[in-house]
Amino acid sequence: MPGILVIGEVAGGRLLPASLEAAAAGAALARALNEPLFGALAGHGHDGLDSAAETFAAGFATLYLAGHASLQNYSAHAHVSAAQVVIKTCSPSVVLCPHTLRAREWVPCLAAALDTGLVMDCTSLAIEGTQLVAYKPVHGGGVVGEFVVHGMPRIVTLRSGACARGTAAPNTQVERVSVNAPEDERVTLIEEIAAPASSGPKLADAKIVVSGGRGLSSPDNWHYIDEAAAALGAAVGCSRPVADSGWVKSTHQVGLSGSNINADLYIAVGISGAVQHLAGINSSAIVAAINTDAQADIFTRANYGVVGDYREVLPAFVEQVRKLKG
Amino acid sequence: MNIVVTVKQVADPNIPPSHIQLDADAKRIISPFGIAPVMNGYDANALEEALRLRDAHGGKVTVISLGEETGRDTLKRAVSMGANTAVLLSDPAWLHADSASIGQLIAAGIRKSGPFDLVLCGRQASDTDGGQVLHWIAHHLDLAVVTPVTKIEAVEADALTVHRLTDDGAQRITVRLPALLGVSSEMNEPRLPSMRGLMSAGRAMIPAWKKNDLAIELSAPRVALRKLAIQIRTSKAEMIPGSTGAEQGAALADKLREQGLI
Ligand SMILES: Cc1cc2nc3c(=O)[nH]c(=O)nc-3n(C[C@H](O)[C@H](O)[C@H](O)COP(=O)(O)OP(=O)(O)OC[C@H]3O[C@@H](n4cnc5c(N)ncnc54)[C@H](O)[C@@H]3O)c2cc1C
Numbered sequence: 001m002p003g004i005l006v007i008g009e010v011a012g013g014r015l016l017p018a019s020l021e022a023a024a025a026g027a028a029l030a031r032a033l034n035e036p037l038f039g040a041l042a043g044h045g046h047d048g049l050d051s052a053a054e055t056f057a058a059g060f061a062t063l064y065l066a067g068h069a070s071l072q073n074y075s076a077h078a079h080v081s082a083a084q085v086v087i088k089t090c091s092p093s094v095v096l097c098p099h100t101l102r103a104r105e106w107v108p109c110l111a112a113a114l115d116t117g118l119v120m121d122c123t124s125l126a127i128e129g130t131q132l133v134a135y136k137p138v139h140g141g142g143v144v145g146e147f148v149v150h151g152m153p154r155i156v157t158l159r160s161g162a163c164a165r166g167t168a169a170p171n172t173q174v175e176r177v178s179v180n181a182p183e184d185e186r187v188t189l190i191e192e193i194a195a196p197a198s199s200g201p202k203l204a205d206a207k208i209v210v211s212g213g214r215g216l217s218s219p220d221n222w223h224y225i226d227e228a229a230a231a232l233g234a235a236v237g238c239s240r241p242v243a244d245s246g247w248v249k250s251t252h253q254v255g256l257s258g259s260n261i262n263a264d265l266y267i268a269v270g271i272s273g274a275v276q277h278l279a280g281i282n283s284s285a286i287v288a289a290i291n292t293d294a295q296a297d298i299f300t301r302a303n304y305g306v307v308g309d310y311r312e313v314l315p316a317f318v319e320q321v322r323k324l325k326g
Numbered sequence: 327m328n329i330v331v332t333v334k335q336v337a338d339p340n341i342p343p344s345h346i347q348l349d350a351d352a353k354r355i356i357s358p359f360g361i362a363p364v365m366n367g368y369d370a371n372a373l374e375e376a377l378r379l380r381d382a383h384g385g386k387v388t389v390i391s392l393g394e395e396t397g398r399d400t401l402k403r404a405v406s407m408g409a410n411t412a413v414l415l416s417d418p419a420w421l422h423a424d425s426a427s428i429g430q431l432i433a434a435g436i437r438k439s440g441p442f443d444l445v446l447c448g449r450q451a452s453d454t455d456g457g458q459v460l461h462w463i464a465h466h467l468d469l470a471v472v473t474p475v476t477k478i479e480a481v482e483a484d485a486l487t488v489h490r491l492t493d494d495g496a497q498r499i500t501v502r503l504p505a506l507l508g509v510s511s512e513m514n515e516p517r518l519p520s521m522r523g524l525m526s527a528g529r530a531m532i533p534a535w536k537k538n539d540l541a542i543e544l545s546a547p548r549v550a551l552r553k554l555a556i557q558i559r560t561s562k563a564e565m566i567p568g569s570t571g572a573e574q575g576a577a578l579a580d581k582l583r584e585q586g587l588i
C-alpha cells in the first residue's frame with residue numbers, strides 16, 4: 001500500500017506553519033485515495049527535530065525524522081538525500097511540501113533525481129479516479145493551469161495560505177531514519193547572512209502588513225512606511241522594484257517571487273497591483289490601498305481605496321491610528 | 327570563461343489578465359496583436375551577468391533558446407546585447423514538451439554547442455512560473471544547481487562565490503565550476519542593445535537544431551497540461567472620501583477601526 005508523504009520544513013528548530021497546511025492537503029489526498037498519510041522532517045540531529053516533531057501532529061501513520069549533521073544548515077543536496085531515504089522507506093505515491101525558497105531549490109532536484117513529475121506553487125489539488133490534478137497559477141497569476149501529474153512518486157509544492165490547517169491529531173508512531181549522504185563537494189556554505197532584525201513582527205507571521213512600492217519614488221521616503229508600520233505594530237513589505245533597487249532587503253518582498261503573507265490586513269502604498277504582486281497576498285486578507293491613480297489595478301483587489309498622494313494621506317492616517325489606539 | 331545562458335521567449339508579463347488570449351486548445355498563451363513577445367526577465371538578468379563576467383575574465387557567451395521560429399527575435403536581442411553565439415532549438419515535436427523534456431533537450435543543445443564553464447538560467451520563466459527547467463538541465467549535465475542567486479561576489483579559476491537568497495536572509499556559498507545558477511532580478515539591471523550590437527544581430531547566423539540534430543527520444547510526459555483558464559478580478563474597492571489627503575487618511579483609519587482591523 002503506497003501512501004501520501006508530507007515533508008514539513010524546519011527552520012531554527014521550529015516547524016514552519018505552512019507545513020501544517022501541506023499536512024491538511026495531504027490528509028485530503030490520503031482520504032480520496034484511501035492510502036495512509038506519512039510525515040517527514042529533516043534537520044540537524046534527531047534531538048534537534050524533537051520539538052518541531054511535537055508540533056507536526058497531523059495524525060500521521062508514521063512521522064519519519066531524518067536527522068544528520070549535514071542538515072544543520074540548509075543545503076539542497078542534504079535535503080534531497082534525506083527525502084530519498086524516507087521515500088525509499090515508505091514508497092509514497094504522492095509527496096507534498098510547503099512552497100518556500102528552500103523548496104524552490106531542492107524539490108526540483110529531487111524530482112529530477114527520481115525522474116518524476118513535479119508541479120510547484122499549487123493553489124489546489126484534486127483526485128480524479130487515481131489521477132492527481134494540480135492547479136497552479138501561471139503567467140504571474142492571471143491564468144490558472146490545470147496539470148495532471150504522472151510518475152512515482154508524484155510531487156507537488158503548495159502555496160502558503162492555499163489550504164487551511166487541520167486540527168492537531170497525534171501521530172501513531174515516530175520513526176528515526178538515518179541519512180548517510182556524502183557531502184556534495186561542489187557546493188560549500190561559507191556563512192549564513194541573517195537579514196537585519198527589524199523591530200516589528202516577521203512578514204510571514206504578521207497580522208498587519210504595510211507595504212510600499214515604486215510610488216514612494218526614493219528610499220529617502222521609506223520612513224513613511226516604517227512610521228505607519230510602527231504605529232500599527234505591523235510588518236514592513238515591499239514590491240519587487242523596491243527590493244531590486246535595494247531600498248529594502250529582498251526578504252521584505254511580497255509576491256510571486258517574494259513572500260506570501262498571512263495577514264488579516266494588508267496596506268499597499270504606491271503599489272500598482274500587478275498580478276505578480278497580488279499573488280503574495282492571501283485571499284482572506286482585507287486590502288487597503290493608497291494610490292494617486294484611480295485606475296490602478298490595486299483597486300480591483302482592494303476592499304478600501306484612497307485616491308491620493310501618500311505624503312498627504314499617510315501622516316494623517318498614522319496620527320489618527322495613534323489617537324485611536326490611545 | 328565560457329558561459330551558456332538559456333533565454334526563453336515569453337508573452338510580455340505585463341499584459342493584464344483582461345488582455346490575455348489563449349489558443350483554441352486553451353493550452354498556450356498567445357501574445358495579443360501588437361504586443362510582441364519578450365525575453366524572459368530573469369534570463370535577461372542572467373545574460374547581463376554573463377556579459378559582465380566575459381568582459382572581465384575573457385571567454386565567450388552562448389545563448390540558447392527552445393521554442394518556435396519566432397524565438398529568433400529573442401536570440402537576436404541577446405546578440406544585440408553582446409552575446410557571441412546563438413542557437414535555436416526548434417521542432418514541432420517539442421511543442422507540448424513538459425519541463426523535464428525541455429530541460430533534457432536544452433541540456434543536449436548545450437552539450438552540442440561546445441565546452442563550457444558555467445550555465446546561467448533564469449530562476450523561473452514568467453509564463454510558466456515553473457522554476458524547474460533549470461534543475462532538469464543541471465541533472466542531465468550532471469551539474470550542481472544554486473538558486474535563486476542574487477549576487478556573484480568573487481570569481482576564481484575553478485569556483486565562484488555567490489549569494490543565495492533564503493527565507494530569512496542569504497547564504498554565501500562557494501560553488502565549483504562547472505555549475506548552473508538560477509539568476510534572480512536583484513543581480514543587475516540588464517543593458518539595452520548597443521548600435522554595434524544591433525548591427526551584429528542583423529548579420530548573425532542563428533542555426534536551428536531539430537530533432538535529428540539532438541538525437542533525443544523523449545519519454546512520456548511527467549506532467550501534462552490539461553488546460554489554462556484566465557482569471558479576471560472584477561471587484562471594486564470602497565473609496566474613502568475626503569476633500570484633502572489628510573482627511574482621507576484619518577477617515578481610512580476610522581474605517582479600519584470600525585471594521586475591527588486595527
Ligand atoms: C516573473 C515575475 C515575477 C515577479 N514577482 C514579483 C513579486 O514577487 N512582487 C512584486 O511586487 N512584483 C513582482 N513582479 C513585478 C511586477 O510585475 C510589477 O512590475 C511590480 O509589482 C510593480 O511594482 P510597483 O507596484 O511598486 O511599481 P509600479 O507598477 O511602478 O507602481 C507604482 C504605483 O505608485 C503610484 N504612485 C506614484 N506616486 C504616488 C504617490 N505620490 N502616492 C501614491 N501612489 C503613487 C502609481 O500610480 C503606481 O500605481 C514580478 C514580475 C515578473 C515578470
Ligand SMILES: Nc1ncnc2c1ncn2[C@@H]1O[C@H](COP(=O)(O)O)[C@@H](O)[C@H]1O
Pocket residue numbers: 332333334335366368369390391392393425428432446447448449450451452454455456457458459460
Ligand atoms: N524554452 C526554453 N528556452 C530556453 N530556456 C528555457 C526554456 N524554458 C525554460 N528555460 C530556462 O529555465 C528557466 C526556468 O524555466 P521554468 O522552469 O519554465 O520556470 C528559465 O528562466 C530559462 O532560463
